[in-house]
Amino acid sequence: MDAIILQILNGLDKGSAYALIALGLTLIFGTLGVVNFAHGALFMIGAFCAVTLSNVFQISRTVIDETRTDFLGNPLKVEIPYVVDWFGESAGAAIIDWAVPLAILFAIPIMITVGFIMERGLIKHFYKRPHADQILVTFGLAIVLQEVIKYFYGANPIPTPAPEAFRGSFDFGTMLGFEANQILYPYWRLVYFFFAAIIIAGVFAFLQFTTFGMVVRAGMADRETVGLLGIDIDRRFTIMFGLAAAVAGLAGVMYVPISPPNYHMGMDFLVLSFVVVVVGGMGSLPGAVLAGFLLGILESFASMREVIAFIPGINQVIIYLVAVVILLTLPRGLMGRKGVMED
Amino acid sequence: MTNKNVTRRGVIRTGAATGAGLALPTIFTGAAWSQGFTNEPTGDTVTLGFNVPQTGPYADEGADELRAFQLAVEHLNGEGDGGMLQTFSEKNLDGTGILGKRVEFVTGDTQTKSDAARASARSMIEKDGAVMISGGSSSGVAVAVQALCQEAGIIFMAGLTHSNDTTGKDRKANGFRHFFNSYMSGAALAPILAAQYGDNRKAYHLTADYNWGYTTEEAVRSSTEALGWETVAAVKTPLTQTDFSSYIAPVLGSGADVLVLNHYGGNMVNSLTNAVQFGLRQQEANGMPFEIVVPLYSELMARGAGENIAGILGSQNWDWKLENQLGAKYSGTNAFVQSFGEKYGFPPSQAAHTCYVQTLLYADAVTRAGSFQPCAVVEALEGFEFDGLGNGPTLYRAEDHQCFKDVVVVRGKENPENEFDLVEIVEVTPVEQVTYAPDHPQFAGGALGTCNNGA
Numbered sequence: 001m002d003a004i005i006l007q008i009l010n011g012l013d014k015g016s017a018y019a020l021i022a023l024g025l026t027l028i029f030g031t032l033g034v035v036n037f038a039h040g041a042l043f044m045i046g047a048f049c050a051v052t053l054s055n056v057f058q059i060s061r062t063v064i065d066e067t068r069t070d071f072l073g074n075p076l077k078v079e080i081p082y083v084v085d086w087f088g089e090s091a092g093a094a095i096i097d098w099a100v101p102l103a104i105l106f107a108i109p110i111m112i113t114v115g116f117i118m119e120r121g122l123i124k125h126f127y128k129r130p131h132a133d134q135i136l137v138t139f140g141l142a143i144v145l146q147e148v149i150k151y152f153y154g155a156n157p158i159p160t161p162a163p164e165a166f167r168g169s170f171d172f173g174t175m176l177g178f179e180a181n182q183i184l185y186p187y188w189r190l191v192y193f194f195f196a197a198i199i200i201a202g203v204f205a206f207l208q209f210t211t212f213g214m215v216v217r218a219g220m221a222d223r224e225t226v227g228l229l230g231i232d233i234d235r236r237f238t239i240m241f242g243l244a245a246a247v248a249g250l251a252g253v254m255y256v257p258i259s260p261p262n263y264h265m266g267m268d269f270l271v272l273s274f275v276v277v278v279v280g281g282m283g284s285l286p287g288a289v290l291a292g293f294l295l296g297i298l299e300s301f302a303s304m305r306e307v308i309a310f311i312p313g314i315n316q317v318i319i320y321l322v323a324v325v326i327l328l329t330l331p332r333g334l335m336g337r338k339g340v341m342e343d
Numbered sequence: 344m345t346n347k348n349v350t351r352r353g354v355i356r357t358g359a360a361t362g363a364g365l366a367l368p369t370i371f372t373g374a375a376w377s378q379g380f381t382n383e384p385t386g387d388t389v390t391l392g393f394n395v396p397q398t399g400p401y402a403d404e405g406a407d408e409l410r411a412f413q414l415a416v417e418h419l420n421g422e423g424d425g426g427m428l429q430t431f432s433e434k435n436l437d438g439t440g441i442l443g444k445r446v447e448f449v450t451g452d453t454q455t456k457s458d459a460a461r462a463s464a465r466s467m468i469e470k471d472g473a474v475m476i477s478g479g480s481s482s483g484v485a486v487a488v489q490a491l492c493q494e495a496g497i498i499f500m501a502g503l504t505h506s507n508d509t510t511g512k513d514r515k516a517n518g519f520r521h522f523f524n525s526y527m528s529g530a531a532l533a534p535i536l537a538a539q540y541g542d543n544r545k546a547y548h549l550t551a552d553y554n555w556g557y558t559t560e561e562a563v564r565s566s567t568e569a570l571g572w573e574t575v576a577a578v579k580t581p582l583t584q585t586d587f588s589s590y591i592a593p594v595l596g597s598g599a600d601v602l603v604l605n606h607y608g609g610n611m612v613n614s615l616t617n618a619v620q621f622g623l624r625q626q627e628a629n630g631m632p633f634e635i636v637v638p639l640y641s642e643l644m645a646r647g648a649g650e651n652i653a654g655i656l657g658s659q660n661w662d663w664k665l666e667n668q669l670g671a672k673y674s675g676t677n678a679f680v681q682s683f684g685e686k687y688g689f690p691p692s693q694a695a696h697t698c699y700v701q702t703l704l705y706a707d708a709v710t711r712a713g714s715f716q717p718c719a720v721v722e723a724l725e726g727f728e729f730d731g732l733g734n735g736p737t738l739y740r741a742e743d744h745q746c747f748k749d750v751v752v753v754r755g756k757e758n759p760e761n762e763f764d765l766v767e768i769v770e771v772t773p774v775e776q777v778t779y780a781p782d783h784p785q786f787a788g789g790a791l792g793t794c795n796n797g798a
Contacts, residue, residue, distance in 0.1 A: 002596060003593060010588045014586055072680070186621055260613065300588075
């Protein structure tokens with residue numbers, strides 16, 4: 001029983017990331033009809049926003065410490081961050097420590113801008129082209145973006161830890177009456193899950209309860225009629241692209257303490273997120289979220305030693321296997337809308 | 344005027360035949376084979392081929408290897424401060440290139456993919472006339488390129504490759520490895536693990552699902568089990584895995600009190616980060632503190648893992664602090680660190696060290712042999728004993744072309760003073776303790792065969 005609870009918990013944070021990326025993918029597909037293979041790169045850029053802010057906070061002045069030497073025997077150069085100079089020892093250290101949560105504020109305008117530039121500069125030229133062309137151009141863009149990141153940040157993962165207050169793990173087991181240390185769950189993963197839940201709820205509320213959201217939903221259902229009513233639906237869809245980019249970026253920002261970011265992390269998530277979108281049902285936002293969590297949890301279960309011993313290699317194919325079964329029984333996915341990608 | 348004999352099918356057939364002819368590797372048809380040996384240098388220069396990952400997940404490691412190769416070439420050509428040429432026990436290299444020929448080099452990108460690595464090595468051999476290939480930071484790549492060099496009649500001086508198979512079941516007469524291997528890591532680590540953590544531990548292995556992972560798990564398991572440890576479970580993890588939480592979460596409930604991460608590169612950075620996040624290092628199991636072991640890690644990986652590496656035991660082929668901390672036995676270390684540090688501003692990694700040393704060893708072997716002919720070089724390197732290249736007295740064993748030298752056991756530093764001061768040397772395991780018979784079961788199933796001059 002404890003193993004089952006453990007794997008459900010494990011699936012939640014991975015599922016949260018899948019759900020957030022898939023949500024953005026579905027938003028873009030539902031509004032603009034574009035299959036955006038560069039969406040993983042947006043997740044990665046978000047993660048590097050956190051790395052950048054952390055680096056900015058650590059910009060330092062160099063002081064020569066004559067009492068110590070470096071690896072070549074020269075006097076040691078000691079770096080003192082400017083934030084420590086400006087805000088004092090403890091406040092400066094706290095700012096550096098809280099770089100990742102603070103990066104949320106830093107990432108939102110950047111991601112929206114990146115989204116606008118991507119959409120206006122490149123993707124809008126491909127609206128009327130076949131999906132294959134869209135996939136090729138966005139995939140190419142993803143490769144360019146990850147090479148740009150690699151050029152500036154290198155190929156190695158960059159450790160960017162969570163604030164001290166959120167390190168360590170929480171003993172769920174004792175809360176549920178199990179022995180101590182049986183069900184541990186890191187605090188930051190819990191934070192990530194709740195963060196994802198808030199973002200998802202926020203996006204749904206925005207679409208459901210605002211006039212802007214209502215127009216977008218109307219546009220998703222019947223773009224032509226909304227246009228005939230004199231509403232500039234294209235502009236709204238561009239804003240939705242920016243919003244989807246911000247959602248992916250925020251998912252990336254908060255993910256860095258879970259897994260040190262590298263330039264390739266977007267690609268690692270992209271393919272699975274597409275499977276999530278297809279399983280959830282093309283164009284269905286609740287479907288994307290549901291499938292994200294479902295596949296995240298299934299992936300965790302398939303990684304259990306007992307399961308691998310029973311069916312070797314199942315951990316590597318489970319998501320695709322489930323996707324095949326779901327698509328055979330429900331060709332539109334779990335919550336797919338009629339008519340999407342069926343013309 | 345029309346030619347009625349030209350048909351669509353005929354054009355396609357002719358095109359296909361021409362294409363196939365053009366695609367046939369010139370290595371088997373061209374001038375390369377018509378000489379005394381493949382790519383015999385005839386002018387006043389000699390070209391070496393450095394095949395390193397310049398893109399892909401090990402690109403930073405490849406960049407460090409390339410820096411070391413450039414430094415070695417400079418020193419061979421008499422530029423810079425000479426580095427390890429001053430400390431090398433053999434005094435044949437005098438800064439006038441190799442056999443009086445100025446050393447030039449070409450580079451290839453392995454992308455850490457066997458097929459890409461073979462393609463770039465082939466290109467350097469066929470198009471650039473490289474007489475020796477070196478580099479790489481993956482055992483899969485090393486085994487693939489070594490086999491290619493054997494077929495082509497080129498010497499392969501392996502870079503960073505740690506799998507037993509490179510000088511075990513996949514060994515080749517034209518291939519030589521300076522880097523240590525999985526068996527040596529296990530043999531060096533096990534006594535220290537038993538001494539530091541006790542001889543009644545229960546280990547849980549997470550193993551990267553490929554060649555290097557298997558040999559490392561096997562080596563560490565057999566070495567630790569011989570000292571009384573029990574292996575509770577060994578789980579293979581996909582090489583593409585980025586989040587290891589679902590593999591790590593059940594470890595504490597399994598009855599294990601040690602987690603062994605047979606992971607390298609990004610895999611290791613992620614799995615160790617996840618293990619620390621799950622609080623494993625703060626826990627107790629079976630009445631003892633829970634421990635994590637990483638059999639092989641590099642400084643670059645330690646940098647990626649950040650503070651999570653603190654206190655983690657592992658093994659290395661070499662460390663830039665060796666001579667300062669353990670004395671003149673490891674001479675050459677400081678000379679290399681000085682040259683490298685002055686030129687690039689930071690200390691070299693173990694990948695850089697092995698690549699630099701391999702280049703000097705090749706140049707020296709050619710000089711002693713008096714020829715670039717591969718079989719003459721093989722003869723000069725087989726059974727060659729040397730010193731002054733940073734690892735202490737070292738033997739290139741004739742039976743398997745594996746270097747035998749001391750192994751460094753390291754631990755992630757608790758309070759590093761700077762970004763280069765990430766690991767501390769715990770102990771240096773003497774070479775006798777890591778030496779094995781050429782027909783040891785972990786290395787069985789291969790044969791060197793005969794050297795190939797390519798002519």
